[in-house]
Amino acid sequence: MTSPRPIELVCPAGSLPALKTAIDHGADCVYLGFKDATNARNFSGLNFDDKAMAEGIRYAHDRGRKVLLALNTYPQTDNWQRWTGAVDRAATFGIDAVILADPGLMAYARKTHPDLRLHLSVQGSATSYDAINFYYEHFGISRAVLPRVLSLAQVEQVIANTPVEIEVFGFGGLCVMVEGRCALSAYATGESPNCDGACSPGKHVRWEQTPKGMETRLNGILIDRFADGERAGYPTLCKGRFEVGDETYYAIEEPTSLNTLELLPELARIGVRAIKIEGRQRSPAYVAQVTQVWRAAIDRVLAGGQPFRIEQAWMAELNKVSEGQSHTLGAYYRPWK
Amino acid sequence: MKIALGPLLYYWPRQSTLAFYADMADAPVDVVYLGETVCSRRHELRLPDWLEVAEILTAAGKEVVLSSQVLVESESDLKTLRRIVANGSFRVEANDMGAVRLLSSGDAPARNWIAGPTLNIFNPTTLSLFADLGATRWVAPPEMSRDQIRALRDGLGHNMEVEIFAHGRLPLAYSARCFTARHYNLQKDTCEFRCLQFADGIPLKTREGAPFLTLNGIQTQSAQVHTLLGDLPAVCAEGVDLLRVSPQGQHTLEILQIFRQALDGLIPPADALHEALPLLPAEPCNGFWHGRPGVDQHIPA
Structure with a gap:
């Protein structure tokens, strides 16, 4: 058996304290947004102004971690400049990658900032390698975040047929609908x-x-x-x-969280390159707990050796912060569908 | 102004489906979108069957378009998609980026495909990009308002036909989960094809009995029927090229006739809406067109 490839732990930062907490508890990357509709967690009291952004990036970079910026909503004709302006600011700040959904915005980012690394947001609804390769061929995306709809075998099939790194959701609030396809x-x-x-x-x-x-x-x-x-x-x-x-x-879905901790060795084996934790709207305490557990679990998988074992304490910690205090494997578990 | 019949979103028995499209050969409709866009388990008609229907409608003078599936998950979904793209006779409506890739690459990229409503095209930069890749018609996302559609169109440097969702329960969301199977405590893989029993989907109400949504397999629709029959003068003023009517369990033909007569000035718009009301499976709504919550029925002052 080949040893698993490194997996990045990507954690939510709805605020500067959450960002520092995520870094301190072992996140490889944090993702965040500006204080407006350019990102999919446009809630009052959340997100980063320029000052907090600069400090957050400095805090992460000083510790060798990355900062990803979510610009993952779809601009309209009349507000287009706000989104391109956000891409420009991201490039100026030295963001490590921008997470985009809109193809026009990707084209803009590629042309205006050729060195800026692009990730395809889950809001892009790309569920097949053909869809992901479309963004790769036209905009040179480096990574795609998969919507929470595929089985493990399907994720494996995607990874086998694209040069694009694949990031999947590991934990947090569960959208039962395909992201980007819900009105x-x-x-x-x-x-x-x-x-x-x-x-x-x-x-x-x-x-x-x-x-x-x-x-x-x-x-x-x-x-x-x-x-x-x-x-x-x-x-x-x-x-x-x-x-x-x-x-x-609950005709559509119960209040529950996604938790794929038990699938971690499989995710590593099939070549998933990053695990995303949902929850920019959650508190620094949530970020601390979830980041800590996933850091430990990923380190254990990456260390290889003995069969992967989940600590009961990990699941207990995660359940405490789960929506409805319960969790599901979502689409990874066929009967869920 | 052309009238387009959108793809059948429900799962009807084979004979009902064939009879429905036989009727459409004589219906006042210019463009017919065919194919299964919702669920890959629906097999009453397979691609060769759809192609036969397409031939019949083409012979009757209709423009036929093959619509691709919105949520592509498996290798077998991709195989079907490739067959649709390579059909050789009919234009294709791309409903995901995989379809866009297949249509716009290879030795002989298609130069006249349709950018479907689920591609999330909301601004002229993005639409131009798809125009450069061969899209010649754009179906606006149903959630876009009149003002947003106008702004996009004004900002577009390309010739592009614009189609809007003008009538039918709104296709609001797609999921890996099947809500019809869930309702029957069945798993999706062994769903017993319960969708066949519901020509208009399964109504979902709030706990105080108010109609809210409609369960249609992996798709969730509005309970209310979005219709722009009462807004036709404004719709025409925007220079929209096609109006999409989504098939409903009954009375689709009459709805198409009312649209045609209203567009031809034979009946005033207010009367058109009034005539259509008894033919709808639920109350009407038109909020999205007016930049409001989609559920609203808005009558401009």
Whole structure:
């Protein structure tokens, strides 16, 4: 058996403290965004202004780590300059790679900053090697982040047929829909991940205690209702309970997190080059816990030798910070589909 | 203004599907998109069957386009995609970047393919890039507003036909998971093809009984029926070239007739919408066109 190739641990940084925490706990890379709709976590109180960006990059680079910038929403005609301006700023700051979804923006980045490393965002919805190779041939992308839809065998097939490095999601909030192919939030609220960098945005959320229980609404649409003693979750619209036929249930997805820790040796074997941790909207404490566990697990896999063993404490730590305190293998596990 | 019949998003029994398209030969529709775009497990019609339907509709004077699958996962999905791209007779609607790559590379790249609504083309720089690769028609993402479509068109230096989603339940999301199978506690791989029982998908309501979404296999649609019948003067003023009507379980032919008559000025737009309402499987909406939440039914002041 050949020894596994190095895998980078890519951790979320919604703020400067989260960035430092991720670096201190063993992230190889952090990814972050500017304070606007140019990234898919456009939430108030999150993300980086120029000063924090400069300090964050310095902190990471001083320790030999990388900083990736998510510019992964789709610019419109009237706001195009904001996105190209963000690419220019990224290049000036010395960002290690920009994570893009829009082909026009990729063409701009390639032409204007030929040395800037490009990653294809999960929002690009590229699920096959033909799709990924399209971006490689036209824009010279170095890495692609896969949507959370493929089985392990399918990921392996992609890797075998592209020169592009493949990054997959390892842990965190689970989009049950193909990223970049979901307009549910736009339908309910007028704001979408694709164009506004937001899903089920907070300003449309209403919590209301009623005689029937705690109700959560998104732009007036009832997403769920919780009995006394039930833990009321945030009304992400695909994770509510709905009526289909005679049943009321989580018709689309339960509130749960993706956790692929047990697949790590397989991911390494098939040549996955980076594991992404979701959660730029989460606290530095979350970043610390998750980064620490994944660092230890990746180091154990990379050390090779004895069969990979998952510490029970790792899973316990991860479950503590999982949405709904539960986790799933998502599309890697066929029955999930 | 041309009327296009979008690809059939549901899974109907073979005979129903063939009968539906036989009717379309005489329907007031200019362009017909054919093929399975949602789920690779749907096999009532296979590619050779679709090609036969395509021949019949072509003989009836329709422009036929073959639509590619939106979510490509397996090697077998890619094989089907390659066969569609290499069909040799009909133009192709690319619904993912793999299709774009196959259409625009190789020895004889296609010079007249259609950039589908799921390619996420939102600005003129990106659309120009696809024009350079041979796209001659662009189907706007349904979530784009009138203002956004106009701005993109104004900023575009290429000749490009513009098609918009003008009628039907909105295809909002795609997943690796099948929600129809999930509803029946079945696994996707052994789904018993339950989609065949639902000509318009499965309605999903909120816990207070309000229609919200529609489950259609791995696709999630709106419950409400997006229709621009009441907005046709504004639609025409934007210089849109084609209006896409998405097949529904019943009354598609009548809907097409109403669109044609309204476009030809035979019935006023308000009456067109009024006439169509009893023919819809649910309430109408048009929010996306007006830059609002898609679920809204907006009547401009």
